[in-house]
Amino acid sequence: MAWQAQRGRGRPVSSEGLRPSLRILIGKPGLDGHDIGFKVVAAALRDAGFEVVLGGIYLTPEEIVEMAVQEAVDVVGLNVMSGAHMTAVPEVIEGLRARGLDLPVIVGGIIPPTDVAALREKGIAAYFGPGTPMKEIVAYMNKLAEREAL
């Protein structure tokens, strides 16, 4: 994990030069405390060689934005199952933009199809619903990492 020392954007390739990596914040906005899903995703991403910052539960959009800035992450992953997605997710995207960060925001959890479309319009980069295989999320992140590396 030699790339751990290098932080933030513009650090897309591991020092071994093997393949690009990313620093990913994963957290849960709102009041829902079910955390096993995002922890399993976090573990899968870590096993795949990504750096994961576990943000935890009960986060406000402001706290998530602040963490993204402080931890200099490349991607923000949000898990929402409580139905609060239409409030919390756009607030995170706007908050990041207000801080000059145009980071890909990825959403996981239970979101009705019409709301997924609405969230895409608001600027989320991807949505992974229930049943998404970990390898699909890992593949997505790998592609993102390669793109960031250009």
Place this chain on the structure above:
Amino acid sequence: MGQAAEPLTHPANGREKLIERDEALRDAAQAWERRNQEAFRTETKEKFVTDEGVEIKRVYTPLDLMEKGFDYQGDLGFPGGYPYTRAITPTLYRSNLWRISQYSGYATPEECNDLWKAQVQSGLNTIYIAYDLPTQLGYDPDYPEAEGEVGRVGASLVSLRDWEIAFDGIDIEGVLVSQVINAPAAIGIALQLAYARKRGVPWTKLKGIAQNDILKEYIARGNYIFPPEPAIRLLVDSLSFCAENVPNYIPITVSAYHFSEQGADRVHEIAFALADAVTYLEAAKERGVDLDLILPQLMWLVSHEHCDFFSEIAKLRAMRKLWARITKERFQVKKPESMQCRLYSAQSGLSLTREQYINNIARTGISALAAALAGVQTIDLRTYDEHWGIPSKEAELTNVRIQQVVGYETGVTQTVDPLGGSYYVESLTLELEQRIAEELRRVDEMGGMLHAIEVGYPQNKNFDDACRFQRELEAGEMVKVGFNRFREKEDSRPVRVYRADPKVEGQRKKAVQEMRRSRDNARVERALANLKDLAVKPPSETGNLMPHLIEAVEAYTTIGEICTVLRGVWGEFKEPAVV
């Protein structure tokens, strides 16, 4: 008959005959194995293993039970008798079908009223309140923390006024009202009691349930407010208050279900819940509470799935036996009701799929059958559209019908514990009992559940299980039809997915603020000041907090207002950094 009488009249001779018979059986089993080696090679797997690592044998015979030292009287007994493995009542469903329950609740008290009236009409005899998250965390709809969450996953009911609207015209004496509320459960119970008093239903007749299991919030569900010590103080207060005043009320439902929902295997699911309950009993004992007073009003929330069908049944039979032994031997209780494991069994949403969602109805029906064969007291099912959003009313009613089909059409209700005596099910029951007992011992050796949670032990175990679940699912070792087998290119989606109206948050804010304007605020201030004074003192000085909570909610003080005061005194729990 003649054969059975022989050992009684000639004991020595009888024993010899029995040994002879066992040896003959052993020889026959070995001969069968030798004869069928070729057939065995056609089996699809080298080993058949359950989640918790129990290897399932090709066939079970009396030899398996003999090896495990199975003893009918000691291990099973009769229905309604110690150790309650077969059932906690002598007649089970021959007298009454299990309670049909369906977790539900829509955003506003008005919507809840419509929904619950329809459910009661459809034959449901339990209203199982799903609260929204702000209510479960002690925030009123107009608190900033509640933004975006009001009425999303359930009902926003924070004051006696809300109860008056939600239960208007519903027979709260005939229907059992069950609340899924934990951190502020004591306040939820206070509201239910205050409302009953208002409706003129005597507390001695009131039936009801509260979840009120705070330890599993720290482990799995995440809806905690206070640190463990004051949280358990509130819990013990609610248990002993209900024991003395509301004899038909179940003020606690110790939950194994949430661990299963996380992906925990059966051993962890049951062992951690038993360990949580042991912690509560020890806390109550320390406060001088007579356990025989509170235990008859303790219930369990467990899970039942269609997967590993027989293990699910064995799991619950083993749990009944273990709890009977723990209460009798460890806590020395005397009343039979104190030793009985009353089971509220809920299907886990984890077993359902988003893909080809209509298949979930089959899974749900089979899981309900498992719960019935396990002899539970209440069954609650997940809806076929659960992976698409908050369940629709149609899907919830379908679940009531599924239970009615299992209950009234299949005939599994005609005898108590139909699988009792099955070589397979009894072997599984003994095996799981032993493994759960071992896990319990491990938690004890760590210094009990509070310490185990502090160091992240149950959290990590459940997390490891969840990762294994995901791996097996993705590797296709765990088959999910429509997901990792028999997948279709074009998948269907539910016609209707429930979406909370974004306007309800504003409506709820307004309703609560209007209610606050119309009540006697001086009385509210006095009640809150009183609670603050009491909360700073230790329980030995204050006695039970429940009467004071009831006084507060009767003055239309809200859950949010009370929790704000208690947060100010007791602080909030912060999750330790684990995983």
